[in-house]
Structure formats: C-alpha cells, structure tokens
Amino acid sequence: xxxxxxxxxxxxxxxxxxxxxxxxxxxxxxxxxxxxxxxxxxxxxxxxxxxxxxxxxxxxxxxxxxxxxxxxxxxxxxxxxxxxxxxxxxxxxxxxxxxxxxxxxxxxxxxxxxxxxxxxxxxxxxxxx
Amino acid sequence: xxxxxxxxxxxxxxxxxxxxxxxxxxxxxxxxxxxxxxxxxxxxxxxxxxxxxxxxxxxxxxxxxxxxxxxxxxxxxxxxxxxxxxxxxxxxxxxxxxxxxxxxxxxxxxxxxxxxxxxxxxxxxxxxxxxxxxxxxxxxxxxxxxxxxxxxxxxxxxxxxxxxxxxxxxxxxxxxxxxxxxxxxxxxxxxxxxxxxxxxxxxxxxxxxxxxxxxxxxxxxxxxxxxxxxxxxxxxxxxxxxxxxxxxxxxxxxxxxxxxxxxxxxxxxxxxxxxxxxxxxxxxxxxxxxxxxxxxxxxxxxxxxxxxxxxxxxxxxxxxxxxxxxxxxxxxxxxxxxxxxxxxxxxxxxxxxxxxxxxxxxxxxxxxxxxxxxxxxxxxxxxxxxxxxxxxxxxxxxxxxxxxxxxxxxxxxxxxxxxxxxxxxxxxxxxxxxxxxxxxxxxxxxxxxxxxxxxxxxxxxxxxxxxxxxxxxxxxxxxxxxxxxxxxxxxxxxxxxxxxxxxxxxxxxxxxxxxxxxxxxxxxxxxxxxxxxxxxxxxxxxxxxxxxxxxxxxxxxxxxxxxxxxxxxxxxxxxxxxxxxxxxxxxxxxxxxxxxxxxxxxxxxxxxxxxxxxxxxxxxxx
Numbered sequence: 001x002x003x004x005x006x007x008x009x010x011x012x013x014x015x016x017x018x019x020x021x022x023x024x025x026x027x028x029x030x031x032x033x034x035x036x037x038x039x040x041x042x043x044x045x046x047x048x049x050x051x052x053x054x055x056x057x058x059x060x061x062x063x064x065x066x067x068x069x070x071x072x073x074x075x076x077x078x079x080x081x082x083x084x085x086x087x088x089x090x091x092x093x094x095x096x097x098x099x100x101x102x103x104x105x106x107x108x109x110x111x112x113x114x115x116x117x118x119x120x121x122x123x124x125x126x127x128x129x
Numbered sequence: 130x131x132x133x134x135x136x137x138x139x140x141x142x143x144x145x146x147x148x149x150x151x152x153x154x155x156x157x158x159x160x161x162x163x164x165x166x167x168x169x170x171x172x173x174x175x176x177x178x179x180x181x182x183x184x185x186x187x188x189x190x191x192x193x194x195x196x197x198x199x200x201x202x203x204x205x206x207x208x209x210x211x212x213x214x215x216x217x218x219x220x221x222x223x224x225x226x227x228x229x230x231x232x233x234x235x236x237x238x239x240x241x242x243x244x245x246x247x248x249x250x251x252x253x254x255x256x257x258x259x260x261x262x263x264x265x266x267x268x269x270x271x272x273x274x275x276x277x278x279x280x281x282x283x284x285x286x287x288x289x290x291x292x293x294x295x296x297x298x299x300x301x302x303x304x305x306x307x308x309x310x311x312x313x314x315x316x317x318x319x320x321x322x323x324x325x326x327x328x329x330x331x332x333x334x335x336x337x338x339x340x341x342x343x344x345x346x347x348x349x350x351x352x353x354x355x356x357x358x359x360x361x362x363x364x365x366x367x368x369x370x371x372x373x374x375x376x377x378x379x380x381x382x383x384x385x386x387x388x389x390x391x392x393x394x395x396x397x398x399x400x401x402x403x404x405x406x407x408x409x410x411x412x413x414x415x416x417x418x419x420x421x422x423x424x425x426x427x428x429x430x431x432x433x434x435x436x437x438x439x440x441x442x443x444x445x446x447x448x449x450x451x452x453x454x455x456x457x458x459x460x461x462x463x464x465x466x467x468x469x470x471x472x473x474x475x476x477x478x479x480x481x482x483x484x485x486x487x488x489x490x491x492x493x494x495x496x497x498x499x500x501x502x503x504x505x506x507x508x509x510x511x512x513x514x515x516x517x518x519x520x521x522x523x524x525x526x527x528x529x530x531x532x533x534x535x536x537x538x539x540x541x542x543x544x545x546x547x548x549x550x551x552x553x554x555x556x557x558x559x560x561x562x563x564x565x566x567x568x569x570x571x572x573x574x575x576x577x578x579x580x581x582x583x584x585x586x587x588x589x590x591x592x593x594x595x596x597x598x599x600x601x602x603x604x605x606x607x608x609x610x611x612x613x614x615x616x617x618x619x620x621x622x623x624x625x626x627x628x629x630x631x632x633x634x635x636x637x638x639x640x641x642x643x644x645x646x647x648x649x650x651x652x653x654x655x656x657x658x659x660x661x662x663x664x665x666x667x668x669x670x671x672x673x674x675x676x677x678x679x680x681x682x683x684x685x686x687x688x689x690x691x692x693x694x695x696x697x698x699x700x701x702x703x704x705x706x707x708x709x710x711x712x713x714x715x716x717x718x719x720x721x722x723x724x725x726x727x728x729x730x731x732x733x734x735x736x737x738x739x740x741x742x743x744x745x746x747x748x749x750x751x
Contacts, residue, residue, distance in 0.1 A: 008241040009167035016253055020332060023261040024325050025134060031268040031321035032130040034627045037635060041628045043743040045635060051643050051718075051739035051749050061635075126737040127751045 037063045038091040044070075046115045046122040049095060054128050056100065058113055060086070061093040068117055074098050075112040133316045140314040141329065144306070148184075148204050149176030151211025156404060158219035163402070167239035168343075171336040175389045178306060178330075178382070179415030180207055185291070185305045186418070186477040194289035197312040238343050238352070245353045256335060256360030259617045260328060260370050266625040267374035268321050271633075273655070275376020276662030279318045282307040283666055286318070294672075297481040297489075302419030303378040319634075319666060327373045327381050334385035335360040338572065341388040342579050344395060345536045351583035358578045362613030363512045368568045380568065383423025386416045387572060390427060391539065394434075397456055399535050407461035414469040421481040422561065425490060426547065426569050429557065433546035438538035492560045495688045501553050502563045510551075510567040514612040515574045517605075519544070522577030525584045540580070544573040630660040632744040636720055637667040639740055640675075640747065650715040651675035654699055657722035658745060664720075676716060699726055702733055711750060719748045 033039050041063050049057040062068050067089050074082040081100060088094045100111075112125040150173045157164050164172075184203045188195055241249065270279065281299060284292045285308035291301060307323055316322045338359045343352040364370055368380050393409035396402060417424045435453075439446045456462070473482070494500045508516050523544065530537055550559050551567040559566070585605075589598045640651055646668050655661050655677045664675055678699045684691050694710035699721060701707055710716070719736070721727050727746035730736055740747035 006166040006236060006240075008246045009165065009170070009239050011246055012241075012249055012253070013167070013170050015250055016257075016332065016336075019253060019257040020329060021138065023257050023328065024138065026261060027264055027268050027325060027328075028134045028137070028321045029130065030265050031270075032133070034625075035269055035320070035631070037631055041631060043628060043632055045632075045639075045740070045742040047639055047643075047740040047747075049643075051737070051747075052645075052649075120743075122741045123731070124738050124741050126739070126749075127734075129751065 037061075038065065041065065044115070044117060044120070044122055046113070046124050048124060048126065051126075054126065056111055056113070056126065057095060057097045058124065059093050059095045060088060060115055062088040062090060064090070064117070066090050070115050070117050072096070072113060072115045074100070075110075075114070076100070077109045133314075133320065136314040137310070137316045137322050137325070140310055140316075143201075143204065144181060144309055144313065145174050145177045145329070147177065148180045148207045148211070149173035149178075151208040151215070152176045152180055155211040155214035155218065156408070158215065162233035162235060163400075163404070165233070165235040165239045168235065168340050171333065171340050172389065174330075174333050175337070175386055175412060175415065178386075179411065179418075181309055182302050182305050182415060182418050183472065183476075185309065186301070186472065189291040190476045192290075195285060195291070195308065195312065196289055197315070200309055200313055238347060238349070241349060241353065245349060248353055249356045252356040252360050253335075256356070256364060257332065259361070259364040260331070260373065262621060263365050263370040263617075264324060264328065264374055268324060269625075269627050269630045269660075270319050270321075270323065270663060271626065271630040271660030272374055272376045273662040274378070275323055276660070276664075276666070277672075278303055278376055278378050279307070279323060279663070280665045280669075280672055282311065282323075283318050283669060286311050287669060291477070294480045297421070297483070297486040300379060300419060300421055300479055300481060301477065302382065302415070319663065323376065324373060327376070327378065330381050330385050331369065331373055332360075334381070334388070337385050337388040337392070338575055341392045341395070342576050344392060345539060345576065346580055346583070348580075348583050348587075350586060351579045354582045355575065355579035358515070358518070358582070359575045361617075362515060362578075362609070363571070363616055365616045366512065368571065379420030379423065383416060383420040383426075384569075384572065386412060386419065387423055387427050387430075387569070390416060391430070391434075391543070394431065395535060395539055397462075398453065401452065401456050403456060403459035403461040406456050406459070407465040410462055410465035410469055414465070414472065417469075417473075418477075418479060421479070421486075421490075422565060423569075425561070426550070426566065429546050429550060429559075430543045434539050434542035437542040437545070438532075438535065441532035441538060490561055491558050493558070494554050494560050494563075496562075496686075498562045498564070499554060499560055500563065501555070502551050502567050504552070506564070507548075507551060507567055507570065510564060511570045511574055512613060512616075514609040515571060515578055518578035518581045518609060519574035521585070521605075522574075522579075522581035525581055526577070529584075540573060540576055544570075544577065547573060626659050629744050632742050633658055633660040634663065634667075636740060636742065636745040636747060637664045640718060640720065641667040643739075644718060646670050646674070649717055651718045651720065652678065652695060652698055652714075652716045653720040654678045654722060654726060656680060657725045658720065661720075675720075676714065702730070702736075717750045719750070721746055721748070 042065055043063045045061040047059055049055065049059060060070050067087065069085055069087045071085040073080055082098055086094055086096065110125055110127050112123060115122045153169050153173055153176060157169065184207060185195060188199065188203060193199060281292055281304045285304060307326065310322060310326060311318055335356060339352055339355045342355040368377065368384055372381055390409060390412045393405045393412055397406035397409050416427060439449060442449055502510065526537060526540060547566065547570045550557050551563050551570060554563055554566065585602060589595065589602055592598045644651065653661050653664055653675050665672065668674055676695050678695045681696065684693060684696050694714055697704060697707040698710050698716055699719065719730065721730060723741060723744055723746040730746065730748045731738060736748040736750055738746060739749045
C-alpha cells in the first residue's frame with residue numbers, strides 16, 4: 001500500500017468528517033438556541049400555583065419577546081370582583097395572590113381568572129367546593 | 130452550549146471509532162491486502178457500535194452499574210484487548226504481510242481518479258447539506274418515536290441497568306448507544322444529540338452501501354455514482370432525513386448494518402474466507418440486537434440470495450452447499466457463532482425473541498396495511514427515478530448474466546425478495562406493515578441504480594452511434610435529478626414547530642411539579658399536541674405514564690379488541706363510557722390542545738381549567 005493509493009480515500013473520509021463536524025455544530029447550536037421558552041417565541045402561560053386545592057394563587061409567564069402589561073379580572077361565578085393589571089419583563093413570571101372577600105364566597109362556586117394582553121385572553125378557573 | 134457540543138464531538142471517536150479500530154487491527158492487522166484503508170475506515174463504526182452494545186449487555190449481565198466511568202474503562206479495555214490480539218497475531222509471525230508495499234487489489238478498488246473524487250465530494254456535500262437544512266427545522270427533540278426511545282435511554286441512564294421492556298416493540302440495541310453517549314459526555318437526552326447520532330449513522334449508511342457496490346461490481350464509476358444515488362437522491366424522504374428527524378432509530382441503524390452484513394457474506398462466499406464468514410455472523414448478531422424488522426428482512430434476503438444462487442447452479446448444488454459448509458465450519462465463524470449463541474442464551478435475549486412475536490410477524494396478512502403495496506405505492510415509496518434506474522440495472526445485469534458469479538444472485542435475490550415481501554407479502558407468509566418492508570427496497574435499488582448508470586456510461590463510450598445513446602442518457606439524467614431532488618425542496622419549506630414543542634414541554638414541566646404522580650393520573654392527547662411523546666421524560670414513572678389518546682385510527686383494530694378509554698375520556702368526556710373510564714383509570718388531569726379540544730372542555734362543568742397557554746390547556750376533573 002502506498003500513500004498515493006489511499007490519498008483519495010483519505011480526502012473523502014476527512015472531508016466527510018469535516019462536513020459532519022460543521023453540520024453537527026450548526027444543528028447543535030440551532031437546537032440549543034431554540035430550546036428556550038423565549039427565543040423567537042410569542043406566547044403566554046397562566047396557571048394556578050396549586051391545582052390540587054382551593055387556593056387561587058396564580059402565575060402569569062411572559063414569553064412574548066418583550067416587556068408586556070397584562071390586565072387580569074377575577075370572577076366569582078359571573079360577578080367580577082377584582083380587576084387589575086401587572087407589568088412583566090420579557091421571559092419573567094409573576095405570581096399573584098388574589099385577596100378575595102370571603103363573605104362573597106358561599107362555598108360552591110366557579111372562580112374564573114381572565115388575563116388579557118392586547119387582543120388575546122387567557123382563562124383559567126377552579127370549581128371551588 | 131459550546132461545552133456540550135465539544136463534549137459530544139469528542140465522545141464520537143471514543144465510542145464509535147476507537148473500539149472498532151482496535152477490533153479491525155486485531156482482525157486484519159495494520160495493513161492487509163484483503164481490506165482497503167477506505168473499507169476499514171467505514172467498518173470501524175459498525176464494529177464499534179456492535180462491540181459497545183455487546184459490552185454493555187455483558188456489564189448488565191454481571192450486574193455492574195452502567196455509569197460513565199465504567200463505560201470509559203470498558204471501551205479502553207476492549208481497545209487494549211484488540212491491541213494485544215493484534216500484537217500477538219501480526220507482530221510476531223506475519224511481519225512480511227505487515228510491511229508489504231505492494232499495491233493491493235483492495236486499495237486499487239478505492240483509488241479514485243481526480244474527477245471521481247470531485248464527484249464524490251460534491252455528492253457528500255449535497256448529502257450532508259440537504260439533511261442538515263431539513264433537520265434544522267425539526268431539530269428540537271419532539272418526534273413521537275424518538276420520544277418513546279429516549280424514555281428508555283433515560284431509564285438506562287437513571288437506573289444504571291438495562292430495562293425490561295415487557296413489550297416486543299423495542300430492542301435494546303436501539304437505546305444502548307444513546308445511553309452510552311449521555312453517560313460519557315454528560316450531554317442531556319433532550320438536546321440535539323440523539324438526532325445527530327442518527328445523522329452520523331445515516332451518512333455512514335451511504336458508505337456501507339458504497340463498499341458493497343465496490344465489491345459487487347468492481348467498477349469505480351459504479352462506486353462513485355453510488356454516493357450520489359444513496360446520498361443525494363431522495364435525501365429527505367423516508368428512510369433518510371424524515372427517519373432521522375422522526376427518530377426511527379432501528380431502521381436507521383438497520384439500513385447502515387444490512388449492507389455490512391451482506392458485504393461480509395458476499396466476501397465470505399466469493400473469497401471462501403473464514404474471517405469474512407466470522408464477521409458476517411458478528412455483524413448479523415449486532416443487527417439482531419438492534420432491530421427486529423431489519424433482521425427479519427435480512428434473513429429473507431440472505432435465504433433468497435443463497436436459494437437463487439443454488440437454482441442458477443442447480444447442477445453443482447451439492448458441491449456449492451459443501452463449499453459453503455467448508456467456509457462456515459472453520460474456527461473463526463464457529464467462534465463467532467458460539468459467541469452469538471452464548472450472548473442470546475446467557476447474556477441477553479432480545480425482547481422480541483419469543484413465539485408470540487414470531488407468530489405475529491409471520492402468517493397470512495391480518496390487516497389491510499399488511500396485504501401489500503400497489504405498484505404505484507411502491508413507486509411512491511422508493512421514488513420514480515430510483516425505481517426506473519433499478520429496473521434498468523436489472524435489465525443490464527441480466528444482459529451480462531453469469532450464473533456462477535455471486536454478484537448476480539446477490540443483487541437479484543435481494544431485490545426480488547424485498548419486492549415480493551412488499552408487493553405480495555402473503556406469498557412469503559409475511560405479516561408486517563407493507564410500507565415498512567417497502568422502505569428497505571431503496572437499498573438494493575440504490576445498488577442497481579449505481580450499476581445501471583455506470584454500465585450505461587460504459588456502453589455509451591463503446592457505442593459507435595453515440596447520438597441516440599447520449600440523448601437517452603441525458604434525458605434519463607434530467608429525469609433522475611429533477612425527480613430525485615424534488616423532495617429536497619421540502620427541506621427548505623418546512624415550517625418549524627419550535628414554539629409548539631416548547632409550550633408542550635412547559636405544560637409537562639408544570640404537571641410534573643404541580644401533581645403527585647403517585648396519586649394523580651394524567652391523560653394527554655397525542656392527536657393534537659405536538660411533541661407529546663416527550664411528556665413521559667418529565668415524569669420517568671413508567672413507559673405508559675402519562676396515559677395518551679393515540680391516533681384515532683388505532684382504536685379501529687379488526688384483529689383484536691382495543692382499550693377505548695383513552696379515546697373516550699377526551700373525545701366524549703361527558704358520555705357514560707367516559708365517566709366509567711374516569712372512575713376505573715383514576716384520570717384526573719387532561720392535557721389537550723388549547724384551540725381544539727381545549728375549547729370543548731371549557732364547556733364541561735365537571736372540569737377546572739388549571740393551566741392555559743396559547744397551545745396547551747390542562748383541565749382537572751373535579
């Protein structure tokens with residue numbers, strides 16, 4: 001075997017490895033960047049901190065690519081009891097603990113939280129028993 | 130991010146090259162006329178893959194915890210053993226062979242001209258570029274199959290031992306290599322790395338086909354063209370780019386290993402060489418531990434190849450069988466056969482290796498999807514250009530037919546049996562989804578296509594009236610390139626679903642934190658939530674946790690009764706059947722698409738909506 005004989009094989013194999021190295025790097029970086037709740041994303045999440053009990057603490061997460069103001073309303077059945085708004089930084093989340101007037105609760109009602117931003121509304125609710 | 134990338138890249142040669150290199154050194158020495166530098170470079174990866182699989186199976190059998198440092202030590206020991214065997218076999222008695230400066234026939238097969246090298250490099254650049262472009266829009270781990278496989282990988286990583294699947298759908302070789310990469314490099318499973326390993330194996334599959342083409346036809350033009358046909362034509366369609374992004378692990382590894390097994394069988398029979406016979410058994414063992422369908426298809430292919438060869442040489446049939454026995458009843462293949470039997474019986478028996486799994490795969494086709502593909506479906510499956518070139522290859526092969534040469538039986542037997550298995554599976558008592566079989570047809574058709582093009586170029590050069598031959602050739606090439614590259618345009622049209630995937634992961638994260646997986650039971654919707662199969666990685670409780678509403682067509686199974694609860698609890702949650710299901714299963718959380726089922730669930734009074742995002746809603750049954 002001479003060096004000249006395997007030169008073309010070496011060129012093909014080294015080039016393939018180099019191509020794969022570049023391809024892997026590109027894909028790895030694309031994945032790592034996008035595997036993120038905020039990078040080039042535009043969405044909001046609203047959820048109860050504890051879905052298992054009757055507590056009404058809830059969180060708003062802002063993944064809209066910039067600082068945003070969210071209005072929120074809290075209804076006991078159909079009656080609006082709280083209305084407020086909150087500003088949340090890009091990629092941040094804010095926990096809110098609503099202070100409901102316990103006199104207005106009779107024990108079995110639906111508590112609905114409606115969070116709004118521009119034209120979008122996000123609704124969560126609990127059937128309190 | 131960069132550190133993870135570096136760790137991943139450094140792990141590749143350590144896991145997928147080092148053990149195979151020392152194994153090849155032990156088998157062939159540093160240089161050997163039997164094998165070229167090119168072939169050795171290609172084969173070190175499948176060797177490594179099989180050795181690492183066998184090593185992990187052994188560790189597990191010995192109850193040694195499968196951890197990063199243990200694996201590093203094991204790979205170093207395998208390499209050291211290979212080196213010692215090499216020293217013993219080649220440094221003492223065969224110095225003359227080692228220092229031979231003769232230009233071997235093997236090297237000459239892969240000694241490409243300048244223009245051939247340029248053509249191969251262009252083909253490889255295109256092959257990698259098209260796949261990377263396609264994958265860049267699907268690279269976030271989200272495909273269904275990959276999610277299922279990665280659950281088992283994470284299971285190995287968490288427990289330090291191999292899992293008991295309990296179902297024949299998964300084979301251990303589909304998971305070991307990913308677990309080894311995770312444990313050695315530390316790179317998380319939910320990153321790009323599983324898809325990158327599949328890409329690496331898929332690109333290597335081009336090379337394994339190429340060395341088979343080189344040995345079958347001994348035509349450098351055919352070898353050169355095989356890079357183009359295997360790498361560039363239909364680079365996005367299944368079983369190429371789409372199988373990588375889809376995480377069809379077994380098929381990707383199987384498509385790389387099948388040509389290796391046939392390569393060794395061909396060389397064992399043609400050269401009557403016991404080393405190649407042993408390596409045939411070794412590589413087949415690797416395939417058996419990796420993918421049942423590929424192994425099943427290969428068994429039929431090997432039987433067809435041998436049967437056709439015997440039929441074509443019927444007068445010498447007994448002499449041929451006696452020759453084959455002489456090749457395989459020698460020390461090296463017998464050692465490998467005993468090793469295979471030992472592993473199957475005492476180290477690890479694959480989960481599919483039982484009577485029920487075999488009887489499920491054989492017999493009269495039991496479903497409409499198993500009764501065979503039409504010719505139009507086969508054309509769609511393998512691509513019009515590849516089918517046309519393959520047919521041309523068969524014609525040209527028959528025109529220069531020499532029954533005594535193994536190459537004809539290999540190519541025709543392989544193609545014919547796969548075609549029959551896909552077209553009329555009932556004839557072969559095959560009871561497997563026909564499109565899955567059809568996906569293997571690309572392998573022999575690629576071999577035939579490369580041969581057809583190379584042979585036609587040869588005929589054109591010799592032809593006295595070149596005009597019509599050249600006109601036909603250029604028309605053919607125009608069709609092949611436009612048709613074969615049409616799917617590659619999809620690589621640039623795919624709209625990524627990164628946001629949907631991330632919202633799915635966020636909802637899974639929420640449920641994993643907010644619920645008690647010991648008490649709460651979650652049902653999520655596979656039909657309308659993208660990337661939902663990765664949900665289970667956030668809980669790592671059980672393969673079937675959370676429960677899942679599967680594709681609706683799966684509930685309509687004429688062969689056996691299916692459970693309907695997972696469908697009814699989402700599709701008609703207010704029905705009496707669903708109420709019964711909720712009581713029986715204990716499901717109390719439902720994750721659904723916010724825009725589809727989410728809107729319906731908001732109208733049902735029995736549910737609280739505890740989580741809402743643009744894409745996913747989670748309801749709690751009160």
